[in-house]
Amino acid sequence: MSENNAMTLAPKKSFLKRNLPVVSTAGPISIWMIIFVMLPLLYILFISFMSRDVYGNIEYTFTTDNYKEMIQPLYLKVIWKSLKLAFLTTVICLVVGYPLAYYIASKPSKLAAKLLMLVMIPYWTSSLVRLFSINQLGMPNGFLNLLLLKLGIVSEPVDFLFSDGIVIMGLLTAMLPFSVLPLYSSIEKLDKSLLEASKDLGANPAKTFIKVTIPLTMPGIVGCVLLVFIPSLGMYYVPEMLGGGKVMLIGTLIKNQFLMTKNWPFGASLAILLILITLAMMWIYTRVGKLDELEVG
Amino acid sequence: MAGEKRLSKRLRKKRLWGRVSNVYAFLVYLFIYVPIIVMVIYSFNDQKNNYYWNGFTTEWYEKLFTNSDLVGYLGISLIVAVAATIISVIIGTIGALGLVRFEFKLKSVISNSLYIPIVVPEVVLGISLLMLFEIANFPLGMTTMILSHATFCIPFVVIIMRGRIAGMDLSIEEASMDLGANRLITFFRVTLPLLIPGIMSGAFMSFTLSIDDVIISNFVAGPYATTLPVKILSMVKTGLSPEVNALTTLMVLVLLVGILINNAVQALLKKRALTNIKSYF
Amino acid sequence: MKMRKKFLALALSGLMVFSLAACGGGGDSGDSKDAGEVNVYMWSDYMSQKMVDKFTEETGIKVNFSYMSTSEEATAKITSGGGEQYDLVMPCDADMTGLIKGGYLEEINLENIPNLKNLGDAYKNREFDPENKYAIPYFMNYVYVIYNEKTCPVEIDEYKDLLDPKLKGQIASVTGIRNLFPVALVSLGYDPNSTNDKEIKEAYEWLQKYVANVTLFDSDSAEKLIINGGASVGLFFDGQASRAFDAAENLKVAELKDAIQLGVDEFVIPKGAKNKENAEKFLNFILDAQNMADNMQDDHLYSCPNEAAVALMPDSYKKHPAIDIPTKMKENYFLQLDIGDAAKTYDKYWTMLMSEENQ
Numbered sequence: 039m040s041e042n043n044a045m046t047l048a049p050k051k052s053f054l055k056r057n058l059p060v061v062s063t064a065g066p067i068s069i070w071m072i073i074f075v076m077l078p079l080l081y082i083l084f085i086s087f088m089s090r091d092v093y094g095n096i097e098y099t100f101t102t103d104n105y106k107e108m109i110q111p112l113y114l115k116v117i118w119k120s121l122k123l124a125f126l127t128t129v130i131c132l133v134v135g136y137p138l139a140y141y142i143a144s145k146p147s148k149l150a151a152k153l154l155m156l157v158m159i160p161y162w163t164s165s166l167v168r169l170f171s172i173n174q175l176g177m178p179n180g181f182l183n184l185l186l187l188k189l190g191i192v193s194e195p196v197d198f199l200f201s202d203g204i205v206i207m208g209l210l211t212a213m214l215p216f217s218v219l220p221l222y223s224s225i226e227k228l229d230k231s232l233l234e235a236s237k238d239l240g241a242n243p244a245k246t247f248i249k250v251t252i253p254l255t256m257p258g259i260v261g262c263v264l265l266v267f268i269p270s271l272g273m274y275y276v277p278e279m280l281g282g283g284k285v286m287l288i289g290t291l292i293k294n295q296f297l298m299t300k301n302w303p304f305g306a307s308l309a310i311l312l313i314l315i316t317l318a319m320m321w322i323y324t325r326v327g328k329l330d331e332l333e334v335g
Numbered sequence: 336m337a338g339e340k341r342l343s344k345r346l347r348k349k350r351l352w353g354r355v356s357n358v359y360a361f362l363v364y365l366f367i368y369v370p371i372i373v374m375v376i377y378s379f380n381d382q383k384n385n386y387y388w389n390g391f392t393t394e395w396y397e398k399l400f401t402n403s404d405l406v407g408y409l410g411i412s413l414i415v416a417v418a419a420t421i422i423s424v425i426i427g428t429i430g431a432l433g434l435v436r437f438e439f440k441l442k443s444v445i446s447n448s449l450y451i452p453i454v455v456p457e458v459v460l461g462i463s464l465l466m467l468f469e470i471a472n473f474p475l476g477m478t479t480m481i482l483s484h485a486t487f488c489i490p491f492v493v494i495i496m497r498g499r500i501a502g503m504d505l506s507i508e509e510a511s512m513d514l515g516a517n518r519l520i521t522f523f524r525v526t527l528p529l530l531i532p533g534i535m536s537g538a539f540m541s542f543t544l545s546i547d548d549v550i551i552s553n554f555v556a557g558p559y560a561t562t563l564p565v566k567i568l569s570m571v572k573t574g575l576s577p578e579v580n581a582l583t584t585l586m587v588l589v590l591l592v593g594i595l596i597n598n599a600v601q602a603l604l605k606k607r608a609l610t611n612i613k614s615y616f
Numbered sequence: 617m618k619m620r621k622k623f624l625a626l627a628l629s630g631l632m633v634f635s636l637a638a639c640g641g642g643g644d645s646g647d648s649k650d651a652g653e654v655n656v657y658m659w660s661d662y663m664s665q666k667m668v669d670k671f672t673e674e675t676g677i678k679v680n681f682s683y684m685s686t687s688e689e690a691t692a693k694i695t696s697g698g699g700e701q702y703d704l705v706m707p708c709d710a711d712m713t714g715l716i717k718g719g720y721l722e723e724i725n726l727e728n729i730p731n732l733k734n735l736g737d738a739y740k741n742r743e744f745d746p747e748n749k750y751a752i753p754y755f756m757n758y759v760y761v762i763y764n765e766k767t768c769p770v771e772i773d774e775y776k777d778l779l780d781p782k783l784k785g786q787i788a789s790v791t792g793i794r795n796l797f798p799v800a801l802v803s804l805g806y807d808p809n810s811t812n813d814k815e816i817k818e819a820y821e822w823l824q825k826y827v828a829n830v831t832l833f834d835s836d837s838a839e840k841l842i843i844n845g846g847a848s849v850g851l852f853f854d855g856q857a858s859r860a861f862d863a864a865e866n867l868k869v870a871e872l873k874d875a876i877q878l879g880v881d882e883f884v885i886p887k888g889a890k891n892k893e894n895a896e897k898f899l900n901f902i903l904d905a906q907n908m909a910d911n912m913q914d915d916h917l918y919s920c921p922n923e924a925a926v927a928l929m930p931d932s933y934k935k936h937p938a939i940d941i942p943t944k945m946k947e948n949y950f951l952q953l954d955i956g957d958a959a960k961t962y963d964k965y966w967t968m969l970m971s972e973e974n975q
Contacts, residue, residue, distance in 0.1 A: 059518065060437045067430025067489065068441055071448045074486040078463030079451060092956040093714040095695065112964065116971050134363065141360045152594055154539065156364065159590050160371050161543045163583045164567050170385075170575065170837075171373040177844040179387055181373065197785075199846060200831060211367055215543060216491075219536040224498045226532045257498035264494050265540075268453045283791050283833030286971035289456045296458045297688035298793055299963040300714060309459045316454040317447055386843045386863050462696050469697035553689055557701045558655040558680050569660035569683035571836045574859055 079313075086306035094300030104307035113291070113308075117315070120288040123277065124270035127209045131266045132259065134210060135217030139258070142218070143225040154222060161215050169279045172208060173199065200282030208280040209270065216265040224258025263323070268316060288312055371587060378580035385577045395581040405563065405582050412562040415477060415552075416545040419484035423541045426485070427492025428534055432526070434493065435500045449490040460487065461554030468555065475557035483555045484545040491544065492537035499533030653678040654894040657690060658706040659881075662755070663902075664914035671901050677894050687711065687881070694720050699886030703895040709880040710794055710952035712744045712751055722885040723749045728896035731903035734924035739880065743953065751882040752899050755918040757853040758949065759790060759799075759877040760941065761870040762860060767848040772870040775803035778849065779825040787826075788841040789851040791833035793959075793966045794952050795877065796823060799851070802874050808950045811958035820965040827969060842867070853879070858917040858938035869941050878949040880921065 086104055091097040142153045160168070175182050176198030183195040198204065228251065236246040252259070274289035288308065295305025377385055381392035399405065434446055452460055464483050468475060507529075511521040527534075549564045556565065567579055660683040668679050682702065684690040691711040699705060699720060707715065715721055726732060726748065732740065739753045761772055769782045778787060790796070798808035800819035810816060831847055832838050839856040841847040843864040850860065861867055885895050901907055908925035912918070917936055920926055926934070933939060955962065 060433060060439050063429050063433030064437060064439060064442070064445070065433070066426050067433065067493070068445050070426055070430075070486070070489060071445050074464065074467070074482065075448050075451050076444075078460070078467050079448075081463050081466050082459060090957075090960070093717040093954065094711075094959065095714060095718040112968060112971070116967065119971065137356070137359055138363050141356050151535065153360075154535070155590075155594050157367065158539045158543060159587060160367050162546050162590065163371065163374070163586060164564050164579070165547050166549075166564065166567055166571065167374055167575075167579055167583055168370040171370040171377065173840070174377060174385075174387075175369070175373050177387070177840075178846050179844050181376075181388075195845075197846075199841075211370070214363075214367060215540070219540050220495045220498050223495055223533040223536040227499065227503075257501040261494050261498035264450075265453075265491060268450055272454045272456045274456070282831055284827065284830070284970060286967055290970070291967060292456045293458045294793075294963065294966070296462060297686065297692055298966075299959050300691075300711075301960060301963065302462075304960075305459070309455055312454055312456075313451055316450050320447070320450060382863070384859055384863065386840050458692075462692060465693070465696045465698050475698060475701050549685060550689075553685060554693060554696070554698065556682065558657075558682050561682050565685065566660055566683050568685040572659050572685075573661040573855070575837070 082306045082309055085303050086310050088303045090301040090303055096302055104304045105311075107304060108308060108311060116286050116291055117288050117311075119286070120271055121315075123209070123287065124267050126206065127213055127270040128263055128267040130206065130210050131213050131217035132262055135214055135262065136221055136259075138214075139218045139221035139225050143222055143228070147226075150222075150226070154218075157215055157218055165212065165275070168211075169208070169276065172204070172211075172280065176204065200280065200284075202281075205277050205281045205285075208276045212273075212276045213266045213270060216269065217262040220261030220265055221255070221258040224255050224261065228254055264320075267319075271316065272312060374580050375584045375587070378577050378584045380577050380580075383576060384574035385580065395577045396585075398578055399581050399585070403578065403582075405566065405578060408561055408563040408566045409582065409586070411477070411560055412546055412564065415480050415484055415560075415562060416542050418481045419488055419545045420538050420541040422481070422485040423488035423492050424534060424538050427489045427537055427541075428496050428530060430489070431493045431496035431500055435497055449493055452487040453490050457548075457550035461551040464551065465554045475555060475560075477560045479555045479557070480552055480560055480562070483551050484548060485541075487548075487551065488541035488544050491540045495537045495540060496530065496533050499530055499536075503529060652676050652894075653680060654704065654891050654898050655680045655682065655702045656704045656706075656898075657682045657684055657693075657702040658704070658883075659684065662706075662881075664911040666914055667902065667907055667911040670907070670910075671898060675894075675897060675901075677897065679898065691715065694884075694886050700888030700890070702886060703889040703891045704883050704898065705886055706754065706881050706883055708952075709742075709744070709751070709753075709882055710954075712882060712884075713954035715884065716744065716750050720887050721750045722887055722889055722892055724752065724885060724899070725892075725896055728893070729900045729903065731900050731905075734903055734905050734908070734922050736921050736923040739921035742951075751884050752903070753880045753921045754883055754902070756878055756880040756921050757855055758919060758941065758946070759795060759851065759853055759879070760857070760945065761872060762842070762850050762852060762857050762867050763870055764842060764845075764848045764864075765866045765868055767845070767866075769848070772849065772872075774873050775799050778829065778851070779822070781829075783829045783849060785829065785831045786848045787830045787851065788832045788834070788838040788847040788849070789826075789830045790835045790838065790853060790856075792835060793962050795835065796826070797962055797966075798877055798950065798952070799874075800826070802950070808875065808877070809953040809955055811955050813958075813961055816958065816961050816965060820969060823969055824972070827972075854938050854941075855918050858936060861937045862917075867937070869937060871942055872945060875948045875950045876945055878951055880951075 085096055087100055087102065089097045089099060089101050089103065138157075142150050142157075145153060174180055177183070178195040178197070180198075182198060183192075186192045186196065187194075232250055232254065233246055236250045237243075241249065272289045272292075274285070274287045274293065277285045277287060278290065292305050292308045292312070295301045295308060377388070378395060379391050379393065380388055381394070382389040434442065461483075464479075464486070465475075468479050473479060508521050508525050511525045512518070516524065547564055548562075549568050552562050552565050556562070563582075567575070570576065570579065654677055656679060658681065660681075663681075672678055684693075684706070687706065687708040688711070690705050691707045691714070693699060694705060694707070694715060695718060729752070732748070732752070735753065739756075741748050745751050761775075761778070763772055768786070770777055770780045772778065797816070797819050800822035801808050801810050801815060804815070804818055804822060806812070806815045806819070810819075832841050835853070837856075838847075839850060839852055839860040842850045843860055850857070852860070857869070883899060885892055889895060902911065903922060905922065905924035905928055908920065908922045909928035912920060912925065912929060912933060917933065917938060919939060
């Protein structure tokens, strides 16, 4: 009976059967991204070819001026600076986050879950209040200075506020979970027996780490780089709050176009540029890092 | 003799290594908890706008329990964050499987579009999502907020899950299917348990992103849906009161206590995941 | 069996999300059916809850507040179509021309607002809104200089004094193109709303020196620095100044010869607002002299355009150092007016200014 049925419906059924896994897995996310990312992006792309009228509203006449406008040293400098800062943040987060993720993953899973929770809890509080606390701590009459004065390490208050060092520390605190989480989920599945094997074969720990551990956890490192670098590129909030409001990053520039200057078309074209830069970086990154192989692996 | 010596040397080295890594981990934890500690101290500060330490008071906690609208805003934040997390973990995990395992026409478009919500400044995403809802004539409120939050959480989940799925041995799934389990059963009994650590990471990440979002919430929220971060940012203009610190302190406290209490549940879940992984090796 | 349980759990959580979502959506559209409410989008803690309760008691109209984080964001929300969700929104006066010309606002029916008479003459029928059809001022803020008598190394009676190299790293300041460029333009003797390229460039050069002296730019909470001794001079909104005076000693308002900026927080009714009449009732209520006076006494130390209400205020308000600035200064003010296409020029110089610093 059933065989008969299968026979008659064979072509149709096999087509569905062949496609069911793809549709049921990739389908929802595709629909979601098309509706909530691609459609809004089309709107941004559309207004990037419009212009600003005298009162700051959008004038619906086609122009490519916005794209010509942004190719000048001033804006390229801003983009370069954002790239540098994002790169620096990524490197620091990787260097600080990898050992921590490794540490957590090396614990029994019960403990690891708790340790991971402990990393995340601070980030469930308002980032604004956290940044305010960092400011409070560094004030001339803040706890840090009080402590240093009491201990006699310094004779007068040190100026801790608004230095590059503080900004970098702030970025590290802000982005750390973005590096620890992907690293953890990848290190966790690391096959410990391979490390033992490497050791037994006479490799020293450093060699084992470089030749075995790093390649095996590469997907996590890739995830960490993506999740730290990309958001850092568009971020401006932390550098602004901790840098004394004197920074101009691509994120600030775009925000200013939309809110302060009300030049939405120019802001939109800058956003498109930012997206193109990101996609280009990803393209280079996947080529150099041969990520395709990794992901298919 | 010599072997024993070498062994003890190895052991000592191992113990030293363990101690160093404990110290390192402690320092990193201290580093991320310093702002929290300061926040807790200042929640007892007897000063209206929390400018400097002015003496001890529990006034803000009393106010929090008697006369405060902050708790309500926290409730809305939690509902939005939990809903957005559930949606993005489900869609992100399944989507990551699809994106890693299968080839289809739109694949490169979809995987590249994942980077867009991550990199674009929140103002741009906020305004363009608002435009979308306006054009679709969709009433602004909690729903729009949840949809928007899920939109910027999904890519994070997918990227984490891709790292987890990459290099995962397909043979065990094939074995399961060879033994007669269908795809669905294989997914729930074999694939899913293997993915648990990644799902946990993705869920943490989504929740973290959602609970702290201000700008996108600001654009897509309606009159009845103010989240805690939105309220806090607005309060800065007129002076941020230690009441906010008090609420945050309680939140952290509840979470820390929660970890201890929920131990049993956690252990159970993890054990199951672990045994599954163990049997895999 | 186990499998089914898991599936059930999943389905349940999915269902929960959807019912939650539906709840959220339903609540939004459903509640506005009974006309007894007004939705207000403004700053947090910027209006006395007591006054709002009194309004609800008298009229039966419920007031729902939503909070904005910057007035620019409120403007952007109106222009991207999200305005109709609210009945009253509070942008600042500088954004009014764009909002009015773009057709984003409802006309206010002044017949419903007899208390408009309580406003000072300077705050009615202004240049951007000659018939007072669109905007009702609520509170306002002067931007002026305060300094710490003990630690400030220079005397300040004009903006130029802020450029003194002795003040390096000593200034906490408001930020934003339209708050800082006018200061430079006034100091150079130009129109604060200049649209002349050459003048804007000179202002940019003036500001280069200013930026070198500033340690913190922040329009919301820069006063914390002067309070804690991290700065000796502050260019602040008067709201920031009043908080500084309440929290620290030895502070004084600099008596400036130059004109100072006056910004006004305006109430507007966005196009498509559902409860326009209630919004007008609410506006009339808060414009009442006694109501506004009660509102201000409840811990709101801001300058107010409602002169009839100010007359009712006690000395603790009138004589507060942040409010009681010399009349000569109060009279010598300028407003942020629309600058048209020059906004792009300003923006370019602003980007230059902020990217040079911190190199």
